[in-house]
Amino acid sequence: MELKQYLKERKEFIDGIIYNFLPDKPAYGTKLYEAVEYSLTVGGKRLRPILCLAGCEIAGGKLDDAVPVAVALEMIHTYSLIHDDLPAMDNDELRRGHPTTWKKFDEATAILAGDALLNRAFEILAEWDFSPEIKIEVMKEIGKAAGMRGMVLGQQCDMEAEGRSDVSLDELKYIHKHKTGALITASVVSGAVVGGANKESLKALRRYGELIGYAFQIVDDVLDVVGDESKLGKKVGSDLENNKVTFVTIFGVEGAKKEAVKAIDEAIESLKLFKKEKREPLEKIARFIVEREF
């Protein structure tokens, strides 16, 4: 398989079905609906749904079965970006070259659009036509990863670390494990739950998710120092400007690269219990994370 083509096709697949999971336009308050739709449209690589579908397939499941879960994950990711971009949080006016939701609409609508998407994700999981037991397992997994034991906590930690130079490696790992790692891990694992994975497979995929999540953040930090703005589509150097403690501050650029490669090697190693042809997408996705720029 050719990874670029695979990622492109999967992204297009998600882009093609995600709007089907929105309710009908309401009689009043249509701006909410427009803000939700807009936020989903200016979305990125659809990494979480792609990992979810791949997790389902590696476990022997059918891609279609995991679609509502993949969509719910992307909605949760999207809501988190809408809220993170708010003036009271990161105060970002642009994301991937488009005005952020609060900038395009207004702050109140952006807050509500985020709330709507988080809520909608759980509605989709509840209404999904699948075994109730599996639905509950998936909701537990995603709920824990997204909430105050996961992503929301990570964002809070990240804010509390802002401007502090005494952030330890332990704290830094804790921040990113929760802020980005948890939902990435839940994406692979929840897909695998749908696919019928056994305990051993789930454990391996959880390990895989945690490691690629970790590597992903390290690479982000490295690219903020050595990346090419035009390729990344975002400003570099902002961590240094904000005196932010990152994996580069702690490991140095070369040390951080090595740490990322080590994590990816381990992630790939953890897939070894799956058949070679089955594990190819997740292996290549892992490799891609460290190779995207260096």
Added chain:
Amino acid sequence: MELKQYLKERKEFIDGIIYNFLPDKPAYGTKLYEAVEYSLTVGGKRLRPILCLAGCEIAGGKLDDAVPVAVALEMIHTYSLIHDDLPAMDNDELRRGHPTTWKKFDEATAILAGDALLNRAFEILAEWDFSPEIKIEVMKEIGKAAGMRGMVLGQQCDMEAEGRSDVSLDELKYIHKHKTGALITASVVSGAVVGGANKESLKALRRYGELIGYAFQIVDDVLDVVGDESKLGKKVGSDLENNKVTFVTIFGVEGAKKEAVKAIDEAIESLKLFKKEKREPLEKIARFIVEREF
């Protein structure tokens, strides 16, 4: 039964157990946890959980069975207040005599505390030790009522109606049916689902919830004109000040009172299929809604 005593006991019951449904304090980012706890502590009458428990009991269920649902409902209600109070929304600094969450902490923490509570509500429902089928039914009911087909949409509609003098009765009803009515209705209905209510009972209780939700808002509008600030614990006259179209604008004070009483009479009528001793709490709660001040 004496309603005041009943409401007091139920409120104390909820106050006594709601914190048990929070996760352990995290190693970092503890301000999030504190903001969540604070927001739950300065809570009000616990109307939604009380309705949920009463809905369970009228359907013949055991109170304890519905506790996680009651808690989840209160968390969703609390998150909605946190977000509604934000500067970008209603910009309220005080609620029931206490600083609002954003004022007590900061805006970013308040946004995240709201997100955390909404997410936590669904986690609680997913992790609740009960039949998966019933859990799914309850999540569908609450998810629809809370999200972009319910409460979140209602808040958006309310904002879009602000400052407009051309709001029709149809639009006004639509706003409040979604903004407050939907979650009140879901509280009674989801409790009844847990209690094992049949289709006919659910229909009757849904009607009851919609009608008390409607009456509740009319009474709120009336009290904003004729209420006693010291008894209400909040400023009156703000609707007039903001040129807000309310049920009083449309019906007049006396007309609005009549409309509320009519709705409550119908709500009580809809309970007639339950045995007399079973329906007493919901009857008295309904009556209380219109009698709280006039």
